[in-house]
Amino acid sequence: xxxxxxxxxxxxxxxxxxxxxxxxxxxxxxxxxxxxxxxxxxxxxxxxxxxxxxxxxxxxxxxxxxxxxxxxxxxxxxxxxxxxxxxxxxxxxxxxxxxxxxxxxxxxxxxxxxxxxxxxxxxxxxxxxxxxxxxxxxxxxxxxxxxxxxxxxxxxxxxxxxxxxxxxxxxxxxxxxxxxxxxxxxxxxxxxxxxxxxxxxxxxxxxxxxxxxxxxxxxxxxxxxxxxxxxxxxxxxxxxxxxxxxxxxxxxxxxxxxxxxxxxxxxxxxxxxxxxxxxxxxxxxxxxxxxxxxxxxxx
Numbered sequence: 001x002x003x004x005x006x007x008x009x010x011x012x013x014x015x016x017x018x019x020x021x022x023x024x025x026x027x028x029x030x031x032x033x034x035x036x037x038x039x040x041x042x043x044x045x046x047x048x049x050x051x052x053x054x055x056x057x058x059x060x061x062x063x064x065x066x067x068x069x070x071x072x073x074x075x076x077x078x079x080x081x082x083x084x085x086x087x088x089x090x091x092x093x094x095x096x097x098x099x100x101x102x103x104x105x106x107x108x109x110x111x112x113x114x115x116x117x118x119x120x121x122x123x124x125x126x127x128x129x130x131x132x133x134x135x136x137x138x139x140x141x142x143x144x145x146x147x148x149x150x151x152x153x154x155x156x157x158x159x160x161x162x163x164x165x166x167x168x169x170x171x172x173x174x175x176x177x178x179x180x181x182x183x184x185x186x187x188x189x190x191x192x193x194x195x196x197x198x199x200x201x202x203x204x205x206x207x208x209x210x211x212x213x214x215x216x217x218x219x220x221x222x223x224x225x226x227x228x229x230x231x232x233x234x235x236x237x238x239x240x241x242x243x244x245x246x247x248x249x250x251x252x253x254x255x256x257x258x259x260x261x262x263x264x265x266x267x268x269x270x271x272x273x274x275x276x277x278x279x280x281x282x283x284x285x286x287x288x289x290x291x292x293x294x295x296x297x298x299x
Contacts, residue, residue, distance in 0.1 A: 004029075005038035009049055016053040016237040018046035018138075025061030030069035031151050036129050043132050043140075053244060054236045055136065056229055057159060058143040062167065067150020068122065119271035123183045126151055127263045130187050133158035134252050134259070137245035139236055143229045144168050144209075144218070150184070153217075157187030160248060161232060162218035164209035165225040170217065173204040177282030177292070182270040186263060190255050191216050 004024040013019050020042040022029040029035065046052045059065065113121070133140050133155065142156050145165035153172060156162050174181045181188065181201060189197055196215035200207065209221035222228040236244065273279055278294075285292035 004035045007042045010051040018052045019056045022059040028063035028066035030066045032069040055140045063147040064144045065152030119274040123267035123270040126183045130154045130158040145225045154184030164218045168209040171206040176204045178278035179273040182266045
């Protein structure tokens with residue numbers, strides 16, 4: 001199997017850390033099934049190594065994470081967009097029979113899962129990945145120096161500490177294609193200020209690392225990501241395993257309560273939006289590089 005998440009332990013890193021590197025630049029580190037599975041495995045491997053005190057989640061290429069792999073979801077080959085929006089420009093956006101759009105059940109009368117069911121499953125997988133980061137007994141530091149879009153925000157929000165460099169950009173453009181940042185709200189809303197969340201959820205504006213730090217999305221904006229992360233790793237490495245795990249648990253308890261309360265509802269809401277007529281038009285317009293039908297007429 002192709003490695004799209006590279007794992008390096010303390011022996012390779014020269015310190016008390018495990019480094020997980022998203023290494024699928026051809027599709028802007030989109031959340032393919034392989035990347036999600038390997039990221040889960042990397043978190044488990046790190047937690048099982050007594051020499052590891054902290055995990056650093058980094059990336060190759062110009063995008064930290066582009067979010068959902070739309071090419072995979074639609075059965076096409078993903079390729080991604082130039083600034084790291086939801087990856088996958090080939091193929092058509094998903095469609096569903098009208099009866100499936102409000103929640104078809106998988107496998108009824110031996111039938112294959114509906115598009116809605118598959119969308120619910122993908123949303124649950126995203127929630128499970130974010131939860132795995134939040135629940136890990138190890139502190140997780142995001143090292144970002146590239147674009148963050150869509151589900152990439154969910155990973156950033158799930159990390160305990162996030163550092164971003166000057167090449168980083170952020171944009172929540174879901175509303176522009178007829179959907180909403182539903183599942184990733186589980187980790188975003190506890191971190192971002194309420195005013196900032198409303199602004200960027202609704203406008204889809206692009207913002208930089210300085211603004212991301214100001215609104216609580218990341219911990220710090222820096223010129224040298226590697227140096228800043230190395231300093232943080234050194235400080236965290238002074239903590240005991242028990243002390244770090246217990247301290248992290250204090251900061252994540254409310255977030256996990258939100259998962260318990262809202263994850264299933266948000267997965268279903270995400271799927272309902274994803275298979276809707278408006279989302280189909282929005283994704284088709286995105287793939288065809290045109291304005292969607294609801295956009296104001298020019299002139």
